[in-house]
Amino acid sequence: MSKRFTSKAFLFYFSFTVYQNISAQDNPTYNDCGGTLVKPAESYAVLTNPGYDSKYDNNLHCIWTLEGGEKTLLQMKFWDMNIEPGDGGSNTTCEYDYVEVYITTMEESRRFCGFNSPDTVFNGIGTLTVTFHSDDSVNYRGFQATFQVRENFDPCEGDPCQGGGTCEVDTVSLGSKCICVPGLSGENCEIDVDECLSDPCQNGGTCSEGAELDSYICDCPTRWQGHDCEIEKESPCMPNPCMHGGTCEEIDVETAECLCGDGYAGEFCEIKTGCSNPGIPYLDEYRRFNKGTILQFSCIDEYYLHGIENSTCLVNGTWSTELPECYREGTDPGGDEGLSTWSLVMLGLGLAVGIKLIIFVTWMIYKSPWTFFGKASAFTIHDGAQMQRRRASSTRSVQTSSVYSVSDEISSNSKS
Ligand SMILES: [Ca+2]
Secondary structure (H helix, E strand, C coil), X not given: CCHHHHHHHHHHHHHHHHCXXXXXXXXXXXCCCCEECCCCCCCCEEXXXXXXXXXXXXXXXXXXXXXXXXXXXXXXXXXXXXXXXXXXXXXXXXXXXXXXXXXXXCCCCEEECECCCCCCEXXXXXXXXXXXXXXXXXXXXEEEEEEEXXXXXXXXXXXXXXXXXXXXXXXXXXXXXXECCCCXXXXXXXXXXXXXXXXXXXXXXXXXXXXXXXXXXEECCCCEECCCCCEECCCCCCCCCCCCCCEEEECCCCCEEEECCCCEECCCCCEECCEECCCCCCCXXXXXXXXXXXXXXXXXXXXXEECCCEEEECCCCCECCCCCEEEECCCCCCCCCCHHHHHHHHHHHCHHHHHHHHHHHHHHHHCCHHHHCCCCCEEEECCHHHHHCCCEECCCCCCCCXXXXXXXXXXXXXXX
């Protein structure tokens, strides 16, 4: 409620109290049964029911109207009330006779009867309607009231609302009220709301007022984002950007580093360096060896190594030697177990069947599946703890079964 209007209303009401002794002779007086009221040229006009000087008639229904607009302030006050009361002497039920007041901005009309004038000064904007009603029996003097009118009534005059706020007339107080733009408050929108008071930044964010009136800015800790720091950033390692089994290491919330396995390099381990698996089974899919790595091969018990023991990963990405192979002791590389024994027996039995038999046996050795029968078929690859776990058995599709033992890498260059 505007203080300014409060004082106006007081003065206006005060003017009524001055005219306690109404002079109907000096002011316009309406005492017909209904009709149009006009703004009094004097400070106020007097309104009574017909017959106020003695008794009103039965079966009256008089309606007076004063048409007003959006800036027409109307005020009315009863000074005398002498109307048949309602049941039980009620001055509120008014079942029989009554006088009723309505002004456009009033929530509802007010109806009176009985013998006491309401103290209320009826204020409103717009059109005033007064109705007097009497039934077919019991009548009294009636009522006397005054009304006054002020045109161009505008509590919003001078635009009291700051910062682009909208001024409206409060229909209850008839003062002004400000509808403030977001970010401002106060009776005249003179207060800049501190949006940070509600502590809107989450997860440790720091709040500061934004450039706009109703805005704020959250300075979020590194792991958080979003207007209110409500969104947690994903780790730069999710998903893992490192290829070929590389390990992602988070440096901070926005940067990560790939730790590449042997034989891989590049920001994402996307570059192949060094040598690929020389033929050792059961190695990791991505297992590679750095340049300069020397592998030493040996065979398990009861087998001997055929080939060169050491192989080096060369600068051009190839191995210095071919993979050696393991043979069961007592057999020849490229030959087969028991071949010489068979040959001696065959020679002893005679050359007549020997040649054909040799041909047959040779066929047996090289073509039939029997040649693989009884051959060892186990690899043991010693390449550190990880390789130990990969101990397994297999048959190789070479002429001889192979039983490997690959030693720890004797030397290994740092990552290239
Ligand atoms: Ca009556």
